[in-house]
Amino acid sequence: KPGSIHLEGSCGNRTFDCRDVVFVVREGEDHDIPIGIDKALEKMQREEHCILYLGPRYGFGESGKPEFGIEPNAELVYEVILKSFEKAKESWEMDTKEKLEQAAIVKEKGTVYFKGGKYLQAVIQYGKIVSWLEMEYGLSEKESKASESFLLAAFLNLAMCYLKLREYTKAVECCDKAIGLDSTNEKGLYRRGEAQLLMNEFESARGDFERVLEVNPQNKAAKLQISMCQKKAKEHNDRDRKIYANMFEKFAERDAKEEAGKTVSDKMPEGVPSKKIQPVEEPIMEDKDLECHV
Numbered sequence: 001k002p003g004s005i006h007l008e009g010s011c012g013n014r015t016f017d018c019r020d021v022v023f024v025v026r027e028g029e030d031h032d033i034p035i036g037i038d039k040a041l042e043k044m045q046r047e048e049h050c051i052l053y054l055g056p057r058y059g060f061g062e063s064g065k066p067e068f069g070i071e072p073n074a075e076l077v078y079e080v081i082l083k084s085f086e087k088a089k090e091s092w093e094m095d096t097k098e099k100l101e102q103a104a105i106v107k108e109k110g111t112v113y114f115k116g117g118k119y120l121q122a123v124i125q126y127g128k129i130v131s132w133l134e135m136e137y138g139l140s141e142k143e144s145k146a147s148e149s150f151l152l153a154a155f156l157n158l159a160m161c162y163l164k165l166r167e168y169t170k171a172v173e174c175c176d177k178a179i180g181l182d183s184t185n186e187k188g189l190y191r192r193g194e195a196q197l198l199m200n201e202f203e204s205a206r207g208d209f210e211r212v213l214e215v216n217p218q219n220k221a222a223k224l225q226i227s228m229c230q231k232k233a234k235e236h237n238d239r240d241r242k243i244y245a246n247m248f249e250k251f252a253e254r255d256a257k258e259e260a261g262k263t264v265s266d267k268m269p270e271g272v273p274s275k276k277i278q279p280v281e282e283p284i285m286e287d288k289d290l291e292c293h294v
Contacts, residue, residue, distance in 0.1 A: 107154070
């Protein structure tokens, strides 16, 4: 039985979508359904009725939805009733042949989403390939080659999606997986370098770009990135030096003031109550003169 929901979407005080729709969960984007609804449906029970508040990341994102009159980065409210649903097949329900056939389909679907700027949806599609094939054993030589090819493409594409989503640690992890399958993969090394550069891991990033040049000496982008690593590392080190210099200067001033206070205190006659010595350049202020900046 196909999945069926009733939904009503609103933005501000305006209802922009009201319909019954049939679709496979995790593929709502094909029917102009935000990814936030897809994710919520995975946890809903049949006949359940809920109201969802979706931020831009799980709504229509930075591109909005012109056909619905939705501006970029809009917050949405959806009222959803789950009538019935059918999830896509789980890994254990498919044999190797079917997994490879489906891998080709979702790879293309993921690429369409990626080109449309729908990176979260693309991640779901590429992620299916990993869940189906990463732990698949007992394959023939032909199946093994096909599986490795799909996995390599999936990890490389996931890395690119995570770069776009600014999730750099995940991008590095996916590149590690790709490089584990192909140690001289130019795209894997380059994208890992990009992610590490964005994480301010300058030396690691430079190492990856240098390995790219070992694989392909004609890669001009990698040469530019090595220069960028050197420039960013210098800027970072210069900034750190200034910060530490200012810190040490302040510590020295504080220590000097404390020492001056101790010297004056030591000269006070016995029996005379000690008073807190206020530095001349910092006059005592009454409470009414103080300002609190938050």
